[in-house]
Amino acid sequence: NAGVTQTPKFQVLKTGQSMTLQCAQDMNHNSMYWYRQDPGMGLRLIYYSASEGTTDKGEVPNGYNVSRLNKREFSLRLESAAPSQTSVYFCASKGRLAITGELFFGEGSRLTVL
Amino acid sequence: KNEVEQSPQNLTAQEGEFITINCSYSVGISALHWLQQHPGGGIVSLFMLSSGKKKHGRLIATINIQEKHSSLHITASHPRDSAVYICAAVLTGNQFYFGTGTSLTVIP
Numbered sequence: 001n002a003g004v005t006q007t008p009k010f011q012v013l014k015t016g017q018s019m020t021l022q023c024a025q026d027m028n029h030n031s032m033y034w035y036r037q038d039p040g041m042g043l044r045l046i047y048y049s050a051s052e053g054t055t056d057k058g059e060v061p062n063g064y065n066v067s068r069l070n071k072r073e074f075s076l077r078l079e080s081a082a083p084s085q086t087s088v089y090f091c092a093s094k095g096r097l098a099i100t101g102e103l104f105f106g107e108g109s110r111l112t113v114l
Numbered sequence: 115k116n117e118v119e120q121s122p123q124n125l126t127a128q129e130g131e132f133i134t135i136n137c138s139y140s141v142g143i144s145a146l147h148w149l150q151q152h153p154g155g156g157i158v159s160l161f162m163l164s165s166g167k168k169k170h171g172r173l174i175a176t177i178n179i180q181e182k183h184s185s186l187h188i189t190a191s192h193p194r195d196s197a198v199y200i201c202a203a204v205l206t207g208n209q210f211y212f213g214t215g216t217s218l219t220v221i222p
Contacts, residue, residue: 042212107156
């Protein structure tokens with residue numbers, strides 16, 4: 001049981017380049033999330049998807065797009081990377097109970113934008 | 115203003131000590147998560163609480179909904195407990211407020 005798998009684990013981009021972070025979960029969860037983690041700050045929500053085919057903006061969506069292609073996969077795209085997007089990105093999914101479901105996180109993707 | 119405050123921010127303990135990490139929140143919540151993050155590693159869920167107390171091995175988590183406060187206790191601490199511990203308050207099904215974490219170092 002792999003849980004939440006995200007790729008790549010590390011990426012270095014130049015300003016203006018684009019890339020997609022991939023995330024997949026094998027737990028049949030409805031809710032999936034993309035967070036960024038920066039030093040001295042709590043995890044901040046970029047986008048989330050409450051169910052297949054739906055996505056909603058979180059706290060810091062600017063510069064990002066997402067796709068929930070199917071129930072398993074939720075991808076995060078940076079169309080034109082900026083140095084301010086240097087961060088560690090985490091994908092997460094939530095257990096099936098709407099309010100009290102357990103959170104499962106991927107291993108993180110460390111992105112550096114030069 | 116952060117809706118979730120953790121204390122202390124940093125904690126160093128000797129192996130075997132009893133450790134307490136605190137989490138206070140300012141909004142009404144439906145549940146609270148305690149998460150563990152090892153250096154350079156992913157984030158693992160330790161507990162999800164909506165009331166009372168839960169225990170798993172040497173870890174104990176408590177929550178007082180009326181006082182808007184939760185604690186994570188580690189008994190007989192060990193160097194492998196060294197990690198960042200994060201509390202996350204659940205507002206609605208998809209809205210979480212995360213604390214900035216408590217960095218714990220346990221010295222042998």
